[in-house]
Amino acid sequence: MRVAILLCLLFIRNGEGLDLVQDTEASGYSMQVHQLHSEDGYILIMHRIPYGKDETKTGPVVRQKPPVLLMHGIMGSSADFVNQGPKSKFAFVVADAGFDVWLGNARGNPYSRAHSILDPDNSSADFFNFSWEEVAIYDVRAMVDYILGATSSPQIRYIGDAEGGTWFLILNILKPEYNKKFQMAQLLDPVGYTKYFPSEELKLVADMIEPLYTYAQELGIAEISSLNIQENVTEIRVTGQVALQSIVSYIASLGGYRSMGTSLKQLVHLAQNIRDQSFRSWNYGEKINKQIYGAKSPARYDLSQVTVYTVLYYRKNNIFVHENDVKEMALNIKNAIAIEINGTYSEIDFVDIARTTIE
Structure with a gap:
């Protein structure tokens, strides 16, 4: 009986939070669903909150808003920024701060668990044969290009949570031409250096x-x-x-x-x-x-290739990221600063982050 209960807890697919449109509209915001394809065939979903709460009450304000891409971490989804996880409601805070908010979903999570050819259930080994680099240079790259095309904006802003920051760094290292497509980036607890x-x-x-x-x-x-x-x-x-x-x-x-x-x-x-x-x-x-x-060891990621103005946020009590690693990463990025966030991330911290982005 105990084993059966454990199996149920671990392996029943969790559907809670998958209908983000309904959850978002219940909170007083509008949400769009956008489907796009990566260059290597993955079918990706992005969620968009184009207006703040007050704007949706009185009708959309017709003006150009700066687009921002919010990217979840390695085991997350766009739901993390809406109704789940430590950064719940962050998307609403950023939308209310005056941004056109786009929420990405990397390949393999419930929203982006599809491919033009591969079946994630019957061809699991092939479908899930990807790591950081594939998410960075295929998924995030496709999302950036899609947002630029949809908004006719010359650049976007980027906010990445944990590995969401890792993917941003890898994209701009391996595809340095993408540096010019970002106005700035803000990385929350960025995963990278691990010396400490x-x-x-x-x-x-x-x-x-x-x-x-x-x-x-x-x-x-x-x-x-x-x-x-x-x-x-x-x-x-x-x-x-x-x-x-x-x-x-x-x-x-x-x-x-x-x-x-x-x-x-x-x-x-x-x-x-x-x-x-x-x-x-x-x-x-x-x-x-x-x-x-061409060497015994894998190639190291050269952070000096990242030229986007980047803010790296860290917490001293984070068990996944050490402040010394974050500070060293900031030193190796040409145009970056590291900022400590006291305590856990909260809505107050998020408002400050959003204001920093506006400035």
Whole structure:
């Protein structure tokens, strides 16, 4: 009975919060749903809040608003900024501050769990064979271009939460021409350097995940989310899923999040960087690294390639990001500053962040 209850908790797909349009309109805001395609075939959904609450009450104000893309973290979705997670209602705060708010959804979460060819259920290994770089150079890039086209704006602003900031940095490093498409960026608890990674407990978890990834590949497990267990799965497959999902749920709970779905490979990429105290590309192992990178070790991400004015926010009590790592990242970005946020992020902090963006 106890095992059955655990399986139900871990693997029943969570539908709460998926109807963001209804939730948003109930809060007095209007929301649009936009569908776009990445260059490599993923079908992505963006949610848009074009007006603040007072404007929707009296009718839209016809004027150009600065567009801003809000990007969730590795296990999140656009719902994080509306009705879930530690940054709940942030999208409303930014909309009320005078922005045209676009909420992105990276491949693999419930809103962007589709592809023009690949089936996420029947072709899981192929569909979920992606990490940071694919999300950055395909998904975020497609979203930026779509917003610029839809708004006819010359630039957008960007707010990234945790790995949402990582994807921004990687995009501008690997596709430096995109630097000119951003007016500025604000990264909340940005994940990158790990030299001073603060949690010894999570370091141990990081050491565990990569061997589990190899095991998961043998079992055909590539996705982390609230999955439905197929009736014909073997006992060993269920055991593997429970082990992986338990780790993911544990990590998510530490940050106050709920895993909305992504590739296991993304989490393993993070684990590699924590273990190796390095901010770099996916590590295939020495043999394949030599073929792909021309060296035994993966290529390091060169933050000096980022020229966008960037504000990196950090908290001293964050178990995922150390202030010294954030400060060092800011030093290596040509036009960046690091700002401490006292305590946990709150609506007051968000208002201050929105005002900073306006200025």
